[in-house]
Amino acid sequence: MKIHIQGGRLIDPAANVDAEQDLYIAAGKIVGVGRAPADFHANKTIDARGMIVCPGLVDLSARLREPGYEYKATLESELAAATAGGVTSLVCPPDTDPVLDEPGLVEMLKFRAHKLNQTHVYPLGALTVGLKGEALTEMGQLTEAGCVGFSQAEAPIHDTKVLQRAMQYAQTFGFTLWLRPEDPFLGGGVAASGAVASRLGLSGVSVIAETVRLHTIFELIRATGARVHLCRLSSAAGLELVRQARKEGLPVSCDVNIHHVSLTDMDIGFFNSQMRFTPPLRSTRDRDAIVAALADGTIDALCSDHTPVDDDEKLLPFAEASPGATGLELLLPLTLRWASEHKVPLVRALARITSEPARVIGLNAGSLTAGSAADVCVFDPKQVWKVERSALKSQGKNSPWMGYEMEGRVRTTLICGQIVYEQR
Numbered sequence: 001m002k003i004h005i006q007g008g009r010l011i012d013p014a015a016n017v018d019a020e021q022d023l024y025i026a027a028g029k030i031v032g033v034g035r036a037p038a039d040f041h042a043n044k045t046i047d048a049r050g051m052i053v054c055p056g057l058v059d060l061s062a063r064l065r066e067p068g069y070e071y072k073a074t075l076e077s078e079l080a081a082a083t084a085g086g087v088t089s090l091v092c093p094p095d096t097d098p099v100l101d102e103p104g105l106v107e108m109l110k111f112r113a114h115k116l117n118q119t120h121v122y123p124l125g126a127l128t129v130g131l132k133g134e135a136l137t138e139m140g141q142l143t144e145a146g147c148v149g150f151s152q153a154e155a156p157i158h159d160t161k162v163l164q165r166a167m168q169y170a171q172t173f174g175f176t177l178w179l180r181p182e183d184p185f186l187g188g189g190v191a192a193s194g195a196v197a198s199r200l201g202l203s204g205v206s207v208i209a210e211t212v213r214l215h216t217i218f219e220l221i222r223a224t225g226a227r228v229h230l231c232r233l234s235s236a237a238g239l240e241l242v243r244q245a246r247k248e249g250l251p252v253s254c255d256v257n258i259h260h261v262s263l264t265d266m267d268i269g270f271f272n273s274q275m276r277f278t279p280p281l282r283s284t285r286d287r288d289a290i291v292a293a294l295a296d297g298t299i300d301a302l303c304s305d306h307t308p309v310d311d312d313e314k315l316l317p318f319a320e321a322s323p324g325a326t327g328l329e330l331l332l333p334l335t336l337r338w339a340s341e342h343k344v345p346l347v348r349a350l351a352r353i354t355s356e357p358a359r360v361i362g363l364n365a366g367s368l369t370a371g372s373a374a375d376v377c378v379f380d381p382k383q384v385w386k387v388e389r390s391a392l393k394s395q396g397k398n399s400p401w402m403g404y405e406m407e408g409r410v411r412t413t414l415i416c417g418q419i420v421y422e423q424r
Contacts, residue, residue: 001043001417002026004036008048008378012055013351014358014367023053025374028417033370044419046412048378054350055366056088056375056413058357060255061231062306062328064121065395066109068097073308073395075112078328081394082119083421085329086377086410087304089358089365090119094126095153101126101137103145110146118420120375122361124151124178127166131155136166139175148361149176149229154278156184160216167226176362180231181213181238182279190319192234192282196265202319205280210238221250229360230254232305234279236289243298253360255301256290258334259325263287263400273314273321274400277305291342294352301357302338304331308396326396333406336381340407346381374417383409 005023010033012018017033024032024040031037062082065073082090092109094100100109106123113121125142127150129135139150150170157163170177186209191197193204210233218241221228233239233254245252259277264287268275275281293299307324314321331353339349358366365375385391387401413421 002041003414003417004042004045005048005053005376005378006045008051008053010053010368011347011350012368013347014055014355015369016347018347023368023376025376025414025417028374030368030370030372030374033368046378050380051378051411052346052381053368053376053378055354055368056377056415057086057331057353058361058363058366059087059090059306059328059331059353060301060303060357060360062087062090062092062304063095063308064092065308066096066112067105072310075116077393077395078306078308079113079116079118081326081328081392083413083415084393084410086332086379086413087328088119088375088377088413088415089122089363091122091124091148091361093151093153094124095131095155099126099131100124101129101131103138103141106142106145106147117418118415120415122146122148124149126150127152127177128157128162133157133159133162136162136169139169140173143175149178151178151231154180156182158184164220164224167220167224171224171226176227176229178229178231179217180279181210181217181233183209183212186212190276190280191268192265192280194265194283196268200268200271207235207237207282210235210279211241214238214241218245218250221252225251227251232257232279232303233299234260234282234286236286239289239293239298243293246298253300254298255303255357255360256299257305258302258327258331259305259400260287260290261294261302261338262334267400268318271318272400273316273318274325274398274402276318276321276323277325278323291338295342295344299352300360302331302335302352303357304328306394308394309398311397314398325399326392326394328394329392330387330399330401330406332379332410333408336408337406374414376414377410378412379408379410381408383407385409
């Protein structure tokens with residue numbers, strides 16, 4: 001199908017473009033920007049006046065809950081949520097049931113996702129068999145099956161020797177390890193250590209749980225040369241260590257959960273279980289450090305850390321409730337909120353959810369240049385909508401923003417030149 005997206009404000013962070021330009025699509029590719037190719041006759045014209053046209057969003061952490069947790073969410077529901085949120089590519093962690101530690105499981109997941117013909121799914125393979133932190137998986141075979149990296153998700157590796165061997169193996173074959181830095185012996189709490197956790201009587205996770213693990217990871221990188229992506233950093237001290245590692249030239253990248261850009265531990269209020277996250281919400285000082293690190297480029301990407309859970313798991317007392325929030329449909333409006341509050345140019349803000357995460361994965365995505373795949377998001381930056389159960393396509397209705405109004409909503413999502421979502 002030949003599609004003409006007409007009259008929109010085109011923002012392409014990869015090319016540093018922010019201008020009113022038309023977009024021309026044919027055979028799943030972008031064939032013209034600003035000017036139509038010769039003999040181009042559109043089968044469909046999308047009126048984008050007053051809209052922003054940008055690359056499809058790339059999310060570095062979204063749990064789809066299949067296989068094994070279909071009572072929480074299904075591929076159908078979560079990929080529908082992704083397209084409604086303008087997300088055209090996403091990375092899913094390996095903590096399913098069974099764990100993604102065998103090529104057949106990865107191939108099955110990829111096949112199921114491909115059959116739905118929606119958002120591109122890029123699985124992370126389990127770093128160790130069963131995520132038990134002991135024996136390494138067959139990384140080469142998992143890569144051939146479609147894995148873009150290797151992770152322990154939230155499962156710890158207690159034996160540093162195992163992590164060193166994993167890095168040595170990954171460096172030899174050019175694989176990337178995706179690690180969330182939290183020392184298993186210093187972590188394990190349900191809220192950030194500090195005045196709020198003490199007042200509420202909640203077990204705390206101190207900042208040193210993050211920094212101690214970061215020191216270990218960086219020493220192992222120095223010894224092995226392995227490339228590591230650090231997932232969902234949460235503290236000012238941790239970000240400063242990443243900043244120093246970057247200056248040293250270590251091959252590291254990092255992301256943060258979009259909710260940590262706006263919320264702090266004070267938002268827990270009176271045991272609001274919707275505010276329970278892993279890692280936990282931290283202090284205002286830590287939140288401000290995240291905002292500063294986004295501005296100076298220390299943080300490469302924002303991710304939704306989409307974690308749908310069923311209602312019963314959020315109705316439990318705070319310490320027993322399942323952590324996480326649904327986020328695929330909120331990644332864009334929360335990014336726009338951050339950009340508006342801190343006067344960040346849209347081209348820079350959108351880079352954190354398009355071109356930069358694509359670079360982290362190594363995808364040829366997140367761009368609207370001629371010849372690239374036509375993964376496109378068209379959104380209305382001024383449309384106000386209320387976050388409520390009926391407004392979310394995700395099966396998970398767990399969100400700290402439930403009942404709040406958001407500004408910015410996706411009107412149309414295209415994947416490989418096909419319209420997969422249109423707002424009704």
